[in-house]
Amino acid sequence: MLLPLAMSNNFSKIPQHIAIIMDGNGRWAEARGLPRLEGHKAGTENLRQIIQGCVDAGVKYLTIYAFSTENWGRPREEVEGLISILELFLDRELDELCAEGVKICHLGRLEAMPLKVRRKVEHSMEITCSNSRLILSVAWNYGGRDEIVYAIQKMIRENVQPQDVTEELVGQYLFTKDMPDPDLIIRTSGEMRISNFLIWQAAYAEWYITPTFWPDFNKEELFKAIASYGQRDRRFGKISGLNNED
Ligand code: IPE
Numbered sequence: 001m002l003l004p005l006a007m008s009n010n011f012s013k014i015p016q017h018i019a020i021i022m023d024g025n026g027r028w029a030e031a032r033g034l035p036r037l038e039g040h041k042a043g044t045e046n047l048r049q050i051i052q053g054c055v056d057a058g059v060k061y062l063t064i065y066a067f068s069t070e071n072w073g074r075p076r077e078e079v080e081g082l083i084s085i086l087e088l089f090l091d092r093e094l095d096e097l098c099a100e101g102v103k104i105c106h107l108g109r110l111e112a113m114p115l116k117v118r119r120k121v122e123h124s125m126e127i128t129c130s131n132s133r134l135i136l137s138v139a140w141n142y143g144g145r146d147e148i149v150y151a152i153q154k155m156i157r158e159n160v161q162p163q164d165v166t167e168e169l170v171g172q173y174l175f176t177k178d179m180p181d182p183d184l185i186i187r188t189s190g191e192m193r194i195s196n197f198l199i200w201q202a203a204y205a206e207w208y209i210t211p212t213f214w215p216d217f218n219k220e221e222l223f224k225a226i227a228s229y230g231q232r233d234r235r236f237g238k239i240s241g242l243n244n245e246d
Pocket residue numbers: 022023024025026027028066067068071082189
């Protein structure tokens with residue numbers, strides 16, 4: 001059960017939106033002599049405590065990068081395994097997430113998914129659509145460049161005029177429409193790159209990189225990342241102390 005713990009008092013500043021690049025599942029499995037898919041399965045077991053941790057801390061938006069547009073280039077068995085892991089995750093967690101007030105969203109292109117899984121994702125979005133305690137966005141078949149291409153195509157189709165194109169308008173054509181930009185992006189497994197994740201929205205995100213592989217990333221690690229965020233001086237190109245986050 002997701003119990004709110006008023007943890008927010010322990011942090012000097014809470015990110016409204018945390019986005020996570022859940023990386024290192026394959027290396028986690030390889031280090032244990034296991035097939036890579038075992039790492040991907042283990043990488044759904046810890047999600048519950050991360051979701052709980054976000055609720056405890058008072059985070060409103062959690063976005064998780066689960067499958068990139070480039071991940072289709074992996075061996076077929078791994079791709080198929082990742083699709084069924086998404087399905088299993090929804091089968092296992094949906095009722096509880098729904099009961100606990102989590103709203104599930106999807107970022108990316110659903111149409112590339114097998115119909116059965118697509119229906120499950122759509123169903124999970126439908127039944128949680130009026131929840132608001134935590135907005136959980138699953139980036140699956142998501143690519144930041146693909147998102148921008150999609151936005152441009154849509155603007156052209158809708159005959160948007162050049163003088164009407166503003167940063168705010170572009171934001172309304174992205175998959176993250178109506179969501180605040182991520183304040184904190186966490187990447188596990190030590191890699192220091194964006195890998196096509198939220199490339200527009202990450203303009204002023206704070207980064208937290210940990211060597212921990214994703215399946216070992218737990219609530220304690222999450223709280224370390226939030227505490228680190230609390231120490232950051234977000235200047236947004238301005239000068240310290242000018243109420244930059246207004
Ligand atoms: C992240 O783990 C999950 C996906 C990209 C789907 P990886 O599978 O990339 O794990 P490593 O980076 O190979 O260890």
